[in-house]
Structure formats: structure tokens, C-alpha cells
Amino acid sequence: MISVGVDVPRLGAMIVAGQPKSTSEYIQATSRVGRRFPGLVLTIFNWARPRDLSHYETFEHYHSTVYRQVEALSVTPFAPMALRRGLTGVLAAMVRLGEAEWNRNGGAATVSRTDPRLAEIVELIASRAENRANDRNVADLVRQELEHRLDQWKQQQDIPQRDLVYSRGRSAGTQVGLLNEPDGTPWTDFTVPMSMRDVEPSIHLVLRENGIAAVSDLWEMPTRDDDAAADEVDAG
Numbered sequence: 218m219i220s221v222g223v224d225v226p227r228l229g230a231m232i233v234a235g236q237p238k239s240t241s242e243y244i245q246a247t248s249r250v251g252r253r254f255p256g257l258v259l260t261i262f263n264w265a266r267p268r269d270l271s272h273y274e275t276f277e278h279y280h281s282t283v284y285r286q287v288e289a290l291s292v293t294p295f296a297p298m299a300l301r302r303g304l305t306g307v308l309a310a311m312v313r314l315g316e317a318e319w320n321r322n323g324g325a326a327t328v329s330r331t332d333p334r335l336a337e338i339v340e341l342i343a344s345r346a347e348n349r350a351n352d353r354n355v356a357d358l359v360r361q362e363l364e365h366r367l368d369q370w371k372q373q374q375d376i377p378q379r380d381l382v383y384s385r386g387r388s389a390g391t392q393v394g395l396l397n398e399p400d401g402t403p404w405t406d407f408t409v410p411m412s413m414r415d416v417e418p419s420i421h422l423v424l425r426e427n428g429i430a431a432v433s434d435l436w437e438m439p440t441r442d443d444d445a446a447a448d449e450v451d452a453g
Contacts, residue, residue, distance in 0.1 A: 226253040233260045236272045240286040295346050295355045300362055304342075306409040308363055309396060311338050313383060325395045326381040330371040339363045366406055370395065 231250045237243045250256035262269035272279060279286065293299065312328060313319055315338065319328055328335070339360060347356035373381055373395055385394030396409045 223249045224252060225249070228252065229254055229256045231256070231258050233258060235263055235266070236260070236269050239288055240283060241288060244283060244287070295350050295359065297358075300359065301404070301406070302410065304359070304362055305366055305396070305407055307342060308338070308366055309383065309409065311342070322382045322384060323380065325370075325383045326374055328370065328374075330367060335367060339367075369406060 228250045231247060233243075233247065237246065247258045250258060260272075262273045264270060264273075312335070313324065316334065318324065342363060343356045343360040346359040347353055350356075373393075376393075378391070380390075380392045381395055382392045383395055385392050396407055397405065398411055399408055
């Protein structure tokens with residue numbers, strides 16, 4: 218079974234043996250064909266499986282509304298790691314898009330830590346977390362994380378002889394970006410994912426067509442004769 222990450226332009230046909238358990242898996246798998254040229258997907262159902270039979274009977278309607286059938290993700294809202302990965306982007310977006318004076322790229326250097334509008338943003342996000350989680354402890358955690366990020370933001374502003382911006386360009390001179398894109402380096406509080414694919418770094422695989430050569434000095438599984446000889450030595 219091939220799935221996400223297989224991008225081979227010449228693939229033009231696929232046979233799906235049985236309906237996958239989730240619609241998202243079905244979409245991701247069948248999207249591997251027809252990337253550059255028209256593709257053909259053949260779905261083979263098993264008549265003895267009630268789920269396959271149901272999909273067969275509603276085949277046309279299911280495929281005409283396939284994206285509506287995608288299941289909701291099973292995630293834990295406001296988990297500590299989720300806050301670390303997503304809270305900075307929410308904070309920076311609300312600050313930058315909420316006020317015209319902070320909107321330009323260089324506006325990251327003009328945001329005042331004592332501005333009451335920042336406190337309003339913090340309380341808005343924290344109250345949202347409390348309403349969704351129905352837990353005051355979650356709101357306190359979100360508020361604490363936001364205040365910590367604003368303190369770090371102020372520390373970046375206080376470093377002399379540089380221009381703090383939201384995002385640094387390639388030829389930016391003395392500009393230093395407040396927000397960092399995931400690039401394989403350790404994740405920080407100001408690393409902001411730019412897409413859903415930036416949650417974890419990519420992993421490169423190397424395919425050895427001829428396999429891996431055996432090394433004679435490595436450990437080898439003992440045979441039954443070796444085990445019998447060892448038992449005799451122990452008994453003696």
C-alpha cells in the first residue's frame with residue numbers, strides 16, 4: 218500500500234483492494250496516481266464485508282461528496298506540546314493583523330510590551346481556551362505561555378544594532394526575523410509552522426536496490442546444534 222509522500226509523476230493506475238477504514242486514508246492513497254497525467258483508480262470491494270458493500274451501494278454519492286466524509290482529527294486541544302507548536306502563530310497573527318501600526322514587517326520592533334491592547338489579546342485567547350476546554354487551569358496555562366512569549370518578544374527588541382522584523386528576507390542586511398520557519402533545527406518558542414506539513418521535519422530514505430552486504434563479524438543467530446553444545450558444556 219502506498220500513501221502520503223509518494224510523488225511519482227508516471228504513476229497512472231491504482232487498484233484499491235477493499236475500502237480503507239478512513240476517508241482521509243482513501244483520498245491520500247488514491248491521490249498518488251494522476252499527478253501529471255490523467256489517472257485511473259479501480260476499487261475492488263469484498264461482498265462479504267458489510268462496509269465494502271455499503272460503499273458499493275452508495276458509490277456515486279460517496280465520491281461526489283468525498284471531502285465531506287473526511288473524519289475529524291482526534292487530537293487533545295490545548296495540550297502542552299500543541300500550545301508550544303501553535304500558540305506563537307496565533308499570537309503574532311492577532312497582534313500583526315489587529316492593528317495597522319503593527320502590520321508592516323518592521324512593526325515587530327514597535328510593539329510595546331506595556332500596551333493594553335496586548336493584554337486584551339492575551340485575555341481573548343485565554344478566555345477562548347477556557348470556553349473550549351471548560352477548564353480554568355487550561356486558561357491559566359495559555360495565559361502563562363502568552364505572557365512568556367511577550368517577554369521574549371521584548372527581549373528581542375532590546376538587543377541593539379539590529380532591526381527586528383516579523384520575517385527576515387534573503388537579503389535583509391541587519392534585519393533579524395522574530396518568527397522562524399521550521400528548517401530542521403531545534404524547535405523554539407518562535408518557530409512557526411507555515412503549513413500542516415511543518416509539524417515534524419521530513420525524513421530522507423535511501424533505497425539500496427542490491428540490499429545491504431552482510432558483514433561476517435556481526436552477531437549471527439545460533440543454530441540448534443550450537444545451543445545443544447552449550448547445554449552440554451553447562452551440564453559438565
